[in-house]
Amino acid sequence: EAQVTQNPRYLITVTGKKLTVTCSQNMNHEYMSWYRQDPGLGLRQIYYSMNVEVTDKGDVPEGYKVSRKEKRNFPLILESPSPNQTSLYFCASRPGQINEKLFFGSGTQLSVL
Amino acid sequence: DQQVKQNSPSLSVQEGRISILNCDYTNSMFDYFLWYKKYPAEGPTFLISISSIKDKNEDGRFTVFLNKSAKHLSLHIVPSQPGDSAVYFCAASSYTNAGKSTFGDGTTLTVKP
Numbered sequence: 001e002a003q004v005t006q007n008p009r010y011l012i013t014v015t016g017k018k019l020t021v022t023c024s025q026n027m028n029h030e031y032m033s034w035y036r037q038d039p040g041l042g043l044r045q046i047y048y049s050m051n052v053e054v055t056d057k058g059d060v061p062e063g064y065k066v067s068r069k070e071k072r073n074f075p076l077i078l079e080s081p082s083p084n085q086t087s088l089y090f091c092a093s094r095p096g097q098i099n100e101k102l103f104f105g106s107g108t109q110l111s112v113l
Numbered sequence: 114d115q116q117v118k119q120n121s122p123s124l125s126v127q128e129g130r131i132s133i134l135n136c137d138y139t140n141s142m143f144d145y146f147l148w149y150k151k152y153p154a155e156g157p158t159f160l161i162s163i164s165s166i167k168d169k170n171e172d173g174r175f176t177v178f179l180n181k182s183a184k185h186l187s188l189h190i191v192p193s194q195p196g197d198s199a200v201y202f203c204a205a206s207s208y209t210n211a212g213k214s215t216f217g218d219g220t221t222l223t224v225k226p
Binding site for chain 1: 145154162164206214219
C-alpha cells in the first residue's frame with residue numbers, strides 16, 4: 001500500500017532533550033516536506049526536500065533540522081526542543097511537480113514540557 | 114504576511130444542500146491551487162486541484178472555481194453529505210518556487226443530517 005509513515009504518533013518530552021521524528025515513503029517520490037499544524041494557523045511549512053541531499057527552509061524552520069540521505073526517508077530533528085514547538089506535525093511527499101498532490105502521513109502530536 | 118487565507122473558520126450546512134468554501138490569496142505568482150480534506154486523527158488527503166490557467170475544475174460532487182482577477186477560489190460541494198464533515202485546507206504553489214507550499218488556516222465544515 002502506498003503510504004507515508006511517521007513515527008512516533010505521540011511524543012511527550014522535556015525542554016532541551018533532543019528528539020527525532022521519522023518519516024518514510026514507499027512511493028519513490030522525489031519531494032518531501034514537513035509541516036506543523038497549530039490552532040488558527042493552518043499548516044505551516046518547516047522544511048522541504050526536492051530530492052536526495054537537497055533540502056531548503058520553509059516558512060518556520062527555526063529550531064528544526066532535517067536530512068535527506070536516502071530518497072525514502074526525511075527525518076525531522078529537534079536538537080533542543082522548547083514548549084513553543086508543541087504542535088501536530090505532518091510529513092508529506094509527492095512525485096515532484098507542484099501540480100501533483102501531496103500524500104500526508106497520519107501526524108505526530110508532540111508535547112514539550 | 115499570510116498569502117493564503119480562508120476567512121471562514123467554520124461552516125454548517127444541511128445534508129443535500131450546497132457547501133461553498135472560500136479561499137483568498139495575495140501572491141499573483143501562484144500557478145497551482147489544491148484543496149485537501151482532513152478528518153480528526155488523520156493526515157490531510159487530496160480532494161481537487163486547479164491550474165491558474167483554468168477557471169473551473171469539476172470532479173463528481175466537487176467543483177473548484179478560480180477568479181484570478183479577484184485572487185479568489187472557492188470549493189463547491191453539491192450535494193453535501195454528512196461524510197463531508199471535515200476540515201478543508203486550500204493550498205497554493207508556484208513553479209518559480211516549486212518547493213514551497215502555502216496553506217490556508219482551514220475551514221471546518223459540518224454537514225447536518
